[in-house]
Amino acid sequence: MTSDPEELVRLQGYGEMTLRTAIATWMALEPRDRSSTAVFRIRDGERLASGEIAELASDWGIESTGEIRSRARETDRRWPEIVRGMVREAPLPALMVAFLAGVVVARR
Structure with a gap:
């Protein structure tokens, strides 16, 4: 299925955005956070598979950076x-x- 980069999608935990932005955000997450974050098409509510997201990212030249970290994990690391x-x-x-x-x- 061909995908329009300007199509509106919902990135779980981040809200609505264009498909290109959602994929760039998803690719910037750490690999363990990607498994719990999903991309849903707004027009039909279909969830994009992680393989499809990775394929679109490579087609559009979006590389995995893994720089965005969960705030909860950052605070957990700071407590010690x-x-x-x-x-x-x-x-x-x-x-x-x-x-x-x-x-x-x-x-007690």
């Missing part, structure tokens, strides 16, 4: 750094109280 910084700067008595409070909460 935040906690490490808090522990590094905290005085020892405060750390002991926090540890004991954690033990009490965990036992």
Whole structure:
């Protein structure tokens, strides 16, 4: 099926846009995020297969970049750094109280 690059589609989690924009956005996602993101045609609600998206991307010269990251994953990666910084700067008595409070909460 031939596809018009200006056809309106819905990219799951990103909203409505042209097919070319949706494919460029989809190709910029990390591979593990691509599997959970779908492209739907607005005119008939049909979901485009990932193979069809990859084929259209290669026809239109869109390369995979994998630069767009999920915000949830970015914050998950930052938490260890935040906690490490808090522990590094905290005085020892405060750390002991926090540890004991954690033990009490965990036992309940």
